[in-house]
Amino acid sequence: MGSGWHEWPLMIFTVFGQCVAGGFIVLALALLKGNLNAEQQQRLVFSMFGLWVLMGIGFIASTLHLGSPMRAFNSLNRVGASSLSNEIASGAIFFAVGGLGWLLAAVKKLPSGLRALWLIVTMVLGVVFVWMMVRVYNTIDTVPTWYSVWTPMSFFLTMFIGGPLLGYLLLRVAGINGWAMRLLPAVSLLALVISTVVALMQGAELATIHSSIQQASALVPDYGSLMAWRVVLLTAALVCWIAPQLKGYSPALPLLSLAFVLVLAGELIGRGVFYGLHMTVGMAIAS
Numbered sequence: 001m002g003s004g005w006h007e008w009p010l011m012i013f014t015v016f017g018q019c020v021a022g023g024f025i026v027l028a029l030a031l032l033k034g035n036l037n038a039e040q041q042q043r044l045v046f047s048m049f050g051l052w053v054l055m056g057i058g059f060i061a062s063t064l065h066l067g068s069p070m071r072a073f074n075s076l077n078r079v080g081a082s083s084l085s086n087e088i089a090s091g092a093i094f095f096a097v098g099g100l101g102w103l104l105a106a107v108k109k110l111p112s113g114l115r116a117l118w119l120i121v122t123m124v125l126g127v128v129f130v131w132m133m134v135r136v137y138n139t140i141d142t143v144p145t146w147y148s149v150w151t152p153m154s155f156f157l158t159m160f161i162g163g164p165l166l167g168y169l170l171l172r173v174a175g176i177n178g179w180a181m182r183l184l185p186a187v188s189l190l191a192l193v194i195s196t197v198v199a200l201m202q203g204a205e206l207a208t209i210h211s212s213i214q215q216a217s218a219l220v221p222d223y224g225s226l227m228a229w230r231v232v233l234l235t236a237a238l239v240c241w242i243a244p245q246l247k248g249y250s251p252a253l254p255l256l257s258l259a260f261v262l263v264l265a266g267e268l269i270g271r272g273v274f275y276g277l278h279m280t281v282g283m284a285i286a287s
Contacts, residue, residue: 007275009061016058021126022163028119047174083136090132094125145277150202160191199227220276233266
């Protein structure tokens, strides 16, 4: 996978974090606007545990990237001045507020009046977290392969591809099957179409970017084939998700789980390509 595979902890952290942020929005909207009875709401709250497991895996991966837990704490020293510090801080706040609120809701200690506030605040924190991830890479003007509109689009499209599927999966785990859930595959499908266009346009742009010693297109020679595999995996995931619904029944949990694994695999390939496109030397020139 070019030179990006060595950044696998960051690949896991960013992809998992973006999927969790999107998945939380889906579940929060279901709790806020889904007209669920008390029993359904409680089952849905319990199913949210899956989000925090994935978020925990992401943070463990990020700690491995930093080398030790102490470095993770040290990275918070420049909150407000450093994009990396802002990313870690925003992720930690999202995880803490979301996880603590979930724990209180799970044990029925979260007042009903505060539940809506918790859901809305955590949704906003999730979006801020994804934006802070973008800022880590999109503010480095000496890395033109990251310093472009493709970086924020790619990160948020991961949220819109993986988030709805993760949310749908956890809704089904909770035994919920409302009519509004049929809109979620359309969101992921639209995001996949846009993401494919983004990959094509970025691939074409790579030929116009070079440093004093290297062409951007040479950083990941297999860019085209890797992105093609990514699209194949994501398309297969959507087929697993959508095909049963076209036949009039809900997809089974094992099939939905397989679909989500395929999404993770596809997005991890795309993120590996992203890290492989880092131009490490010289002044880059975009012509």
